[in-house]
Amino acid sequence: MSASVVMILTGVLVATACALPGVFLVLRRMAMMADAISHAILPGIVAGYFLAQGPSLPAGFAGASLAAIVTVALVEALQHTRRVGGESAIGIVFPAMFALGVLLVSKYFANVHLDTDAVLYGNIEFAAFDVWLVNDLNLGPRSLWVMGALCVINLLFVGLCFKELKLATFDPGLAAALGFSPVLIHYALMAVVSVTTVGAFTAVGAILVVAFMIAPAAAAYLLTDDLGRMIALAIGIGAASALSGWFVALALDASVAGAMATMSGLFFLLALFFSPSHGLVARARRLRRQRLRLALENLVVHLLNHEHQVSEAHEAEIAHLSSELRWSPRFARWIVAIAKRDQLVQQANGYLSLTAAGRDLARQAAASRDREG
Amino acid sequence: MELLRDWLFDYTLRNVALGSALLGVVSGALGCFAVLRRQGLLGDVLAHAALPGICIAYLLTNAKTPIVLLLGAAAAGWVAALLMMQIVRHTRIGEDGALGIVLSTFFAFGIVLLTFITKRGDADHSGLDAFLFGQAAALVEEDVVTMAVLGGFALLAVALFYKEFKLLAFDAPFAASLGFDTNALGVLLTSLIVIAVVIGLQTVGVVLMAALLVGPAVAARQWTSRLSAMIVLSALFGALAGLIGTLISVSDESLPTGPMIILSLTGIVLLSLCLAPERGLVWDAMRRALQRRMIKAED
Numbered sequence: 001m002s003a004s005v006v007m008i009l010t011g012v013l014v015a016t017a018c019a020l021p022g023v024f025l026v027l028r029r030m031a032m033m034a035d036a037i038s039h040a041i042l043p044g045i046v047a048g049y050f051l052a053q054g055p056s057l058p059a060g061f062a063g064a065s066l067a068a069i070v071t072v073a074l075v076e077a078l079q080h081t082r083r084v085g086g087e088s089a090i091g092i093v094f095p096a097m098f099a100l101g102v103l104l105v106s107k108y109f110a111n112v113h114l115d116t117d118a119v120l121y122g123n124i125e126f127a128a129f130d131v132w133l134v135n136d137l138n139l140g141p142r143s144l145w146v147m148g149a150l151c152v153i154n155l156l157f158v159g160l161c162f163k164e165l166k167l168a169t170f171d172p173g174l175a176a177a178l179g180f181s182p183v184l185i186h187y188a189l190m191a192v193v194s195v196t197t198v199g200a201f202t203a204v205g206a207i208l209v210v211a212f213m214i215a216p217a218a219a220a221y222l223l224t225d226d227l228g229r230m231i232a233l234a235i236g237i238g239a240a241s242a243l244s245g246w247f248v249a250l251a252l253d254a255s256v257a258g259a260m261a262t263m264s265g266l267f268f269l270l271a272l273f274f275s276p277s278h279g280l281v282a283r284a285r286r287l288r289r290q291r292l293r294l295a296l297e298n299l300v301v302h303l304l305n306h307e308h309q310v311s312e313a314h315e316a317e318i319a320h321l322s323s324e325l326r327w328s329p330r331f332a333r334w335i336v337a338i339a340k341r342d343q344l345v346q347q348a349n350g351y352l353s354l355t356a357a358g359r360d361l362a363r364q365a366a367a368s369r370d371r372e373g
Numbered sequence: 374m375e376l377l378r379d380w381l382f383d384y385t386l387r388n389v390a391l392g393s394a395l396l397g398v399v400s401g402a403l404g405c406f407a408v409l410r411r412q413g414l415l416g417d418v419l420a421h422a423a424l425p426g427i428c429i430a431y432l433l434t435n436a437k438t439p440i441v442l443l444l445g446a447a448a449a450g451w452v453a454a455l456l457m458m459q460i461v462r463h464t465r466i467g468e469d470g471a472l473g474i475v476l477s478t479f480f481a482f483g484i485v486l487l488t489f490i491t492k493r494g495d496a497d498h499s500g501l502d503a504f505l506f507g508q509a510a511a512l513v514e515e516d517v518v519t520m521a522v523l524g525g526f527a528l529l530a531v532a533l534f535y536k537e538f539k540l541l542a543f544d545a546p547f548a549a550s551l552g553f554d555t556n557a558l559g560v561l562l563t564s565l566i567v568i569a570v571v572i573g574l575q576t577v578g579v580v581l582m583a584a585l586l587v588g589p590a591v592a593a594r595q596w597t598s599r600l601s602a603m604i605v606l607s608a609l610f611g612a613l614a615g616l617i618g619t620l621i622s623v624s625d626e627s628l629p630t631g632p633m634i635i636l637s638l639t640g641i642v643l644l645s646l647c648l649a650p651e652r653g654l655v656w657d658a659m660r661r662a663l664q665r666r667m668i669k670a671e672d
Contacts, residue, residue, distance in 0.1 A: 026466065031473035032414060039580060081654060083595060083646055087469075088413035088587045095584030096639040099632035102506065106629045120505060120580070121484045207421065207580075208484070211477035218470050249485070253492045258484030265478025272460065280463055 013147035015238025022213035042101025068194030122205035211261035393615030401589035401611025417583030422453030424483025507578030509630035595649035614638035
């Protein structure tokens with residue numbers, strides 16, 4: 001396998017493994033916990049390195065998982081004291097753990113393989129050269145084995161606990177009443193996040209793993225209302241980010257993991273603006289349509305109220321409309337133009353009168369407003 | 374005695390100590406408002422988001438003057454804060470999701486630019502990755518002067534808008550009903566926090582900046598319930614952590630300054646949480662134990 005294929009495959013596997021727990025982090029509003037865990041595992045990894053006298057996967061996993069548990073417990077203990085707000089507790093615990101990790105690295109491994117920059121943004125470029133040897137048998141790149149296993153584990157977790165996760169996420173009260181422990185689900189999810197972060201750490205580092213977990217899931221959240229579809233979309237967006245990011249990195253000769261994570265941010269931005277259901281553009285258009293409809297209704301109801309009155313002529317002047325309905329003159333002219341185009345009103349001798357269609361709309365609107373009180 | 378002599382006459386040490394203490398004062402004072410408004414992690418996001426700004430400023434000007442890079446960082450931090458606000462206000466993604474996305478993807482873009490600059494073969498790039506972990510030991514007099522000017526400006530603004538910020542922190546709807554433009558005040562406060570973050574990047578780096586805003590404020594909160602006293606205490610704690618961290622790292626060459634500052638700060642936070650009068654957890658436990666004994670005695 002060529003080095004490029006290994007990099008892309010690793011990226012896709014990282015994206016898939018991260019998207020699965022990421023969806024639930026976004027839905028449960030715990031995204032920053034991923035950030036805290038990904039930083040806080042550093043001292044655990046260093047301790048594992050220290051104990052195993054070198055890079056060792058099991059020791060690293062054990063140390064990092066322990067550090068992740070300590071972090072979650074510390075954050076919750078701090079919140080439990082009620083002396084510290086939730087987000088402040090996170091902001092105290094993870095920098096302290098990270099500082100401890102950096103301290104250990106620079107004190108004991110200043111000249112060793114553990115590069116502090118790689119801690120932040122990973123070393124996916126070397127994925128192809130770090131092969132797994134068992135009794136001199138070359139089993140291929142280690143990163144593919146690790147991330148592939150994590151994908152399987154996370155798929156099994158989400159697949160087997162789908163109902164429980166869904167219930168505990170959307171209605172924790174009901175989940176507890178039915179006998180599923182939301183606390184248990186919470187810790188299971190935290191465990192999955194920790195293990196995934198540790199596995200992805202060598203490839204993409206402490207900060208970019210947060211992008212892989214949160215950005216595709218958040219983009220998917222803006223595109224669908226169905227949990228199953230959201231998970232599938234998050235995985236798809238993550239994989240697309242990995243693939244397109246690799247080409248960007250190739251073109252710029254820049255960090256591969258960084259480019260992949262940047263692309264996931266770009267995909268999120270696209271969803272943020274152009275999602276048909278929750279995007280900013282669609283939202284703005286919906287608001288504009290509602291405002292227009294309301295203004296048209298106001299116009300025809302106003303004209304209907306004053307039809308066949310002595311003051312009819314005066315009330316139907318465009319200039320008067322803007323002060324009566326509190327519209328700017330420009331807005332009033334615009335609404336009248338649209339009303340004329342839709343043949344709701346007609347203009348004769350400088351003042352407006354209702355057409356038959358306009359009168360119908362006005363009666364409907366007035367009736368529905370009366371009903372709503 | 375020897376330490377004191379070093380203090381006064383060693384040029385490098387004086388700069389590092391002064392810079393760290395200054396940073397502690399500024400971030401301590403501003404952190405109070407961030408923590409009270411439950412925006413403790415805002416500093417974390419702004420610090421990460423500053424990285425692409427620094428790189429773009431460098432790419433545009435090819436200069437490593439601190440003020441140019443800091444302007445780039447401030448601009449990027451501003452864009453990040455704005456984007457975050459839009460996401461929270463107009464979509465169903467929660468505040469933490471918005472923080473996470475902006476933080477990680479801005480940083481990712483910064484890493485792309487940083488590696489791009491490095492591989493372009495510029496001999497002169499070396500200063501930029503110092504922002505990742507900070508390089509307090511490399512602070513020179515020019516940096517300290519820049520920090521003092523920017524920090525002084527931020528503190529002055531806090532003094533001028535003290536009443537408005539206080540109202541905003543404790544009762545924003547009330548502030549709005551009195552006719553204050555709470556949006557504009559929020560933007561001003563965020564901009565001041567950007568300044569604190571930007572001067573912190575050189576000293577403690579991207580990751581540890583979050584703690585410098587949150588830590589002193591949380592510690593100070595345990596000792597007092599008055600905002601003015603909290604700000605002063607918080608600034609003092611920040612400065613103290615900066616000084617202790619610097620001194621420890623000077624005593625042993627292999628100990629990096631940034632992490633030592635954060636660990637000293639964590640110590641101050643823990644001491645405050647346990648021992649502060651009234652709110653201290655130790656007194657709490659003692660009171661409870663005493664009550665338990667009294668109840669047992671009554672039985």
